[in-house]
Amino acid sequence: MLLPLKAHPTNKNRAIRLQATLHIQAGAVHVDYYLSGDLSTLHVPPPCIPRFRDGLWQDTCFELFVGPLGTRTYREFNISPSGAWAIYDFSDWRQAAPPTINWAKRADCAPQLQLNNTASGLQVSVRISSVALQGIAYKSLQCGVSAVLAQNNAERTRSFWALAHYEVQPDFHDRRGFVAYLEGELGKAT
Numbered sequence: 001m002l003l004p005l006k007a008h009p010t011n012k013n014r015a016i017r018l019q020a021t022l023h024i025q026a027g028a029v030h031v032d033y034y035l036s037g038d039l040s041t042l043h044v045p046p047p048c049i050p051r052f053r054d055g056l057w058q059d060t061c062f063e064l065f066v067g068p069l070g071t072r073t074y075r076e077f078n079i080s081p082s083g084a085w086a087i088y089d090f091s092d093w094r095q096a097a098p099p100t101i102n103w104a105k106r107a108d109c110a111p112q113l114q115l116n117n118t119a120s121g122l123q124v125s126v127r128i129s130s131v132a133l134q135g136i137a138y139k140s141l142q143c144g145v146s147a148v149l150a151q152n153n154a155e156r157t158r159s160f161w162a163l164a165h166y167e168v169q170p171d172f173h174d175r176r177g178f179v180a181y182l183e184g185e186l187g188k189a190t
Contacts, residue, residue, distance in 0.1 A: 011159040027130035036121035045082035052104040065144035142178035
């Protein structure tokens with residue numbers, strides 16, 4: 001099922017449409033983003049060696065938030081079309097959790113990324129491995145699917161996309177926006 005992502009009301013660029021799909025397969029989370037419209041307005045960072053990097057949201061970046069149903073904890077995944085990535089853990093809304101895993105030193109946790117130009121636009125496929133999901137192996141998860149899209153202009157004007165927006169300013173960490181649900185064995189290969 002296609003999940004429509006909505007631009008935050010502050011978005012000025014209405015030239016792009018964004019949808020996503022989300023599912024679990026073999027203990028991993030798969031999310032596909034489908035962009036259509038005037039993609040010439042979109043800035044896509046050039047490819048780099050896949051590595052952990054902070055601040056990806058300052059350019060085009062795809063994000064996934066995963067939290068066990070009935071808890072306040074969640075994990076954030078940031079994936080740049082360049083191949084750079086980041087993972088963060090939170091104990092509550094924007095409260096960084098004490099680090100139990102040094103994600104920056106765990107290349108085996110890097111999300112797998114594939115970009116495909118299609119007749120209707122761009123497909124960004126992301127696979128979050130069972131290794132990157134360790135510690136949140138619950139059967140029911142709330143998910144926030146979101147993206148920051150930077151325009152192809154000197155200012156890199158950004159628009160913020162999510163399944164739902166509830167605040168005057170964009171806030172992907174707002175748990176009310178985690179409106180997609182996953183059921184299944186997470187973090188365990190089958």
